[in-house]
Amino acid sequence: MKICVICGQKSHVIFCDRFALIGVHLRQKNDSYVIGTSVLMTKRPSKTRNVYICNACGVRLPKWSGQCPDCGAWNLVEEAPDLPAVTGRSGHTGIAAGGGEAVLLAAVSPQEHTRLGSGIAELDRVLGGGLVQGSVVLIGGDPGIGKSTLLLQACASLGQGHPVLYISGEESPQQVSLRARRLGLAGEGVRLLPETCIERVLATAAAERPRIMVVDSIQTLHTELLQSAPGSVSQVRETAAQLVRFAKQADTSIFLVGHVTKEGALAGPRVLEHMVDTVLYFEGEAGGPLRLIRSTKNRFGAVNELGVFAMTDRGLREVPNPSAIFLSRHESSVSGSLVMVTREGTRPLMVEVQALVDESPLANPRRVTLGLDQNRLSMLLAVLHRHGGVAMFDRDVFVNVVGGVRITETAADLAVLLAVLSSYRDHPLDADLAVFGEVGLSGEIRPVPNGPDRLREAAKHGIRRVIVPTANVPKPGIEGLDIVRVKSLHEAIEAVLT
Ligand code: TYD
Ligand code: MG
Numbered sequence: 001m002k003i004c005v006i007c008g009q010k011s012h013v014i015f016c017d018r019f020a021l022i023g024v025h026l027r028q029k030n031d032s033y034v035i036g037t038s039v040l041m042t043k044r045p046s047k048t049r050n051v052y053i054c055n056a057c058g059v060r061l062p063k064w065s066g067q068c069p070d071c072g073a074w075n076l077v078e079e080a081p082d083l084p085a086v087t088g089r090s091g092h093t094g095i096a097a098g099g100g101e102a103v104l105l106a107a108v109s110p111q112e113h114t115r116l117g118s119g120i121a122e123l124d125r126v127l128g129g130g131l132v133q134g135s136v137v138l139i140g141g142d143p144g145i146g147k148s149t150l151l152l153q154a155c156a157s158l159g160q161g162h163p164v165l166y167i168s169g170e171e172s173p174q175q176v177s178l179r180a181r182r183l184g185l186a187g188e189g190v191r192l193l194p195e196t197c198i199e200r201v202l203a204t205a206a207a208e209r210p211r212i213m214v215v216d217s218i219q220t221l222h223t224e225l226l227q228s229a230p231g232s233v234s235q236v237r238e239t240a241a242q243l244v245r246f247a248k249q250a251d252t253s254i255f256l257v258g259h260v261t262k263e264g265a266l267a268g269p270r271v272l273e274h275m276v277d278t279v280l281y282f283e284g285e286a287g288g289p290l291r292l293i294r295s296t297k298n299r300f301g302a303v304n305e306l307g308v309f310a311m312t313d314r315g316l317r318e319v320p321n322p323s324a325i326f327l328s329r330h331e332s333s334v335s336g337s338l339v340m341v342t343r344e345g346t347r348p349l350m351v352e353v354q355a356l357v358d359e360s361p362l363a364n365p366r367r368v369t370l371g372l373d374q375n376r377l378s379m380l381l382a383v384l385h386r387h388g389g390v391a392m393f394d395r396d397v398f399v400n401v402v403g404g405v406r407i408t409e410t411a412a413d414l415a416v417l418l419a420v421l422s423s424y425r426d427h428p429l430d431a432d433l434a435v436f437g438e439v440g441l442s443g444e445i446r447p448v449p450n451g452p453d454r455l456r457e458a459a460k461h462g463i464r465r466v467i468v469p470t471a472n473v474p475k476p477g478i479e480g481l482d483i484v485r486v487k488s489l490h491e492a493i494e495a496v497l498t
Helices: 038-043 121-126 147-158 173-182 198-208 233-250 269-275 322-326 374-388 410-424 451-460 489-496
Strands: 024-027 033-036 050-054 077-081 136-141 164-168 190-193 212-216 253-259 278-283 290-298 306-312 315-318 337-344 347-359 367-370 395-401 433-435 465-469 482-486
Touching: 050 233, 121 290, 121 306, 136 147, 136 233, 136 269, 147 164, 147 173, 147 212, 147 253, 147 315, 164 173, 164 198, 173 190, 190 198, 198 233, 212 233, 233 253, 233 269, 306 322, 322 347, 337 410, 337 451, 347 410, 347 451, 367 374, 374 395, 374 410, 374 489, 395 410, 410 433, 410 489, 433 489, 451 465, 465 489, 482 489
Parallel strands: 136 253, 136 278, 164 190, 164 212, 212 253, 337 433, 367 395, 433 465, 465 482
Antiparallel strands: 024 033, 050 077, 278 290, 290 306, 306 315, 337 347, 347 395
């Protein structure tokens, strides 16, 4: 105990060893003491300032700018009041008295997650084996892709055992009920709340204490704390932060529906993605029946896990054997088409890669990819020229992955190059041939993870011959499968295109 030089009280004065006294005690409303320097405290602004927030990336700027210096987006910087974040900092530079006690990592006993089955196996798969209690799941996707349909189906199933609260900011209860009827869902245990104000949503949730809550969509919610329009980055951030806090406190699992903007990003993407536990994205071809759900972040399971659904007139139906659906069976072998075995998440998947190489009238020939990385294609074509001796400088090259699947792994490299070469030479490849492998810059074929898994999947679907990296070949071999091991691009071309 020392005496405060400012108010003379005998309590809680902290001395600094270097400078005689830097802190004086400040009594807060809740009777706790914090240390702050007197200079800083007298300089605290009394009225709220305005800051500028980029609506694309959420960065805070001190002044307005036409282009965001952080993400480069144009005309998305907006003025907003500089309120302290609801979840965040206490607003002063002092150190709070009586901080929390740190514990030894080894002494912490891990808590087993309680998982709730959603009744939809493919959804449980992308969630890592069921919905973890108290977790927050963000579901993103284009408008009309099936987010509300999937969640309504999941709610109907979850509602049979647990209380579910469905917050609908976009559709009226009549519209939701009409959809449920059309899907043949009873809706027992599911309570609807058409509401867009987060404070009222949380008040209802606190009273009803649901085990599962669905918010459709986060962009329609607003908080009374902020003036900006619903859907703006600051609103999305604040409302999501309040929901995440509620989920952890009340041990309620929350599904947040998030819309994807034209550029393919969720509004306030960075902000939302790091706040939630799991991020799921809908993929799929517009107009096609297939819908894929990919987990891009999961604190409770594998990422890049893929759930496959088909949109029918009775809602989303699971596709338990997706490999069969992604392989289009041609009556005769065609050039430019090749089957590859990818591994998305924890299961292998057979997909067809198609390439078209055509003479180009353009000075800069086109490199177009659907479901693959375009820069990777340019790189592979350079490897093909340098190590395979085939130049494509005067050709347009189009590559497509059939069925709207997006392949994020490098195991597609070899399939892409062989499909391109097959189209270029108009040399059809066998329908019972499959390949996988990464192509290195020096023309070597590099191994990819889980080779035996992929080979077994190929054998299961009637593939007879595979071209794979040497290191991926299992010792005992696989029955009915002729495994050709290749070390270089040159060897791979020799094996299939001669
Ligand atoms: P919806 O779930 O409303 O999309 P989101 O919430 O992602 O915006 O999906 C609507 C689309 O799904 C719409 O185009 C119609 C189609 N659909 C069916 O094909 N069958 C169905 O049984 C349902 C309910 C919707
Ligand atoms: Mg919807």
